Amino acid sequence: MKLTVVYEDVAVGAREAFVATATGQNSLANINLLKADNPPRDYMNPGELNNVLLDGTGYVYPADLSTCIPVMSTAISDDSGALEESIVITLTADGNFSSQGITLVFSEVVGRYPKSVKIQWYNNSELLYDKTYTPDSPNYYCEQYVDSYNKLVITLTGVNMPQNYLTLNNVICGLIRQFSRPDIETFTLLHDIDPVSSTLKIDTMDFSLKQKTDIEYVFQDKQAIKSYFDDELMSTTFVKKYSRNSRDSYEIATEDYMGLLDDVQFYGGMYTNKSLTELIAEILEPVGVPYTIADNLTDKTLTGYISVCTRREALTQVMFAIGAVADTSYSDKVDIYTLSDEIAAVLNDNNTFTGQQTKTTDKITELRLYAYSYVESSNTYTAYQAAKSGTGTDIEVIFPEPLYDLSITNGTISESGTNYAIITANTNCVLTGKKYDKTQSATIIRNPNILAGDKENIYEITNFTLVNRDNVEELAQACFDYYSHRENINETILASDIKVGDMVTQKYSYRDNITGRVSTMKYTVSGAAKVADVTIT
DSSP states (O other): EEEEEEEEEOOTTTTHHEEEEEESBBBTTTTGGGGOOSOOOBOTTTTTTTTTTTTTTSOOOOSSSGGSHHHHHHSOOOOTTTOOOOOOEEEEEEEEHHHHHEEEEETTTBBOOOOOEEEEEEEEEEEEEEEEEEOOSSEEEEEEEEEEEEEEEEEEOSSSSSTTTOEOOOEEEEEEEETTTTTEEEEEEEOOOOOOSSSSSOOOEEEEEOOOOOOOOOTTTOOOOEEEEETTTEEEEEEEEEEEEEETEEEEEEEOOHHHHHHHHEOOOOEEEEHHHHHHHHHHGGGTTEEEEGGGGOOOOEEEOOSSSSSHHHHHHHHHHTTTTTTTTTTSSSEEOOOOOOOEEEEEETBBBBBBEEOOOOOEEEEEEEEEEEEEEEEEEEEEEEHHOOOOOEEEEEEESSSEEEEEEEHHHEEEEEEEEEEEEEEEEEEEEEEEEEEEEEEEEEEOOTTTOOOOOEEEOOOOOTTHHHHHHHHHHHHHHHHTEEEEEEEEEEOOTOOTTEEEEEEEEEEEEEEEEEEEEEEOOSSSEEOOOOOOO
């Protein structure tokens, strides 16, 4: 099995931050496409010399070119490849960035690129570096480490082909590197899922490298890394930490989008029939996390409350309340869907290694899931007093409990929600709000298979505040079905097409077969087969 790790050694946030302008730019091009997460594909123009592949591959320009070409020369090149006017692209940003160099992606389909590239790096008006390159490929890396730049001026001159327009599809502040064995010395990938979403697990991918080139690796926090088995995407994770143990030895630990969401606050709110798609967008889109929602979930609504928490915790509240999972395995997004109960595979002696452990957990005698309701009350709560906490502007006030109908004296409220307010507090400022009356009730499912001598073992599920009287019974039954499953299996398998979250049946020669769900898969790549240590619950 081929293992590939693709490391985006890029300046985090640069694509979103830099704003581009250009001179020598064709009116048919759209410079704003340089900010797109997925750069436009290559197109072929029959009007250009040697620009159509006769094998049927490639794409011809559509009628509307505004979505196709980020950068294009004003005129076609002459017979020597010269352009009447060079293209000058200026990218500016408010913040500072550092990278090992700049990658420019031209037309890879027909192998077209400029004769010369000049790049100038600036910090405001200060010129940091000025360097000229002679590309030899349409995906060209302009190597030059520069620290703390916020402006780039890129000049493109000439074309390596006569009678062709020069086009540029992508500018990357850094380099996308690919590693494989033997460069990768160790590799561990964990896919982890909670079938009832009482928590959203964090997938991780850790690996170590032996440097084979003179280029030093600079692994920056939150840089993206993708892993592939035989060209199949297995994970998209982000650098959490790394260590350099010698001149050419690196150890890198990464985590998925759930780890990123754990670092960002969400203000929460009080919701009544809130659209699931709207709430997911409020949680994920402000932090740039891509996602998909399965079609059978898009009409879902939610009623209840989310306190101030991390965005991972907020997403957990939502997933539990709708009986779905948020999964990043085999994807470059957060995929939101419901798990299938169909049997995906049968495990037996042919695809299971020795050393299997099957454990039986204690019997649950009763499950209790609490539902919540919130009703506006007339009770007033004082959320902020300048006499105690001081005066100032842009003061963030986090409420210890949800409030509505906020009122302020000797101050102003610039922003507010159920759980917070941002205020300007003058002398004698007082911020008040009205409380909610909160009630909770338990839905109880008693195990019908209790024996007279069984010890009482009650499993309580609390603090899921989007659980209400409308969804509690269905959720309680799903939780009971999962937590009352007593057999847990730990074993090593030939994974084949089995994925985390799948239902599988384990066959035994000495006892009844067990059907359960794969909740963890841990891959350690050392041979030709796709092998995983799994937990089935």
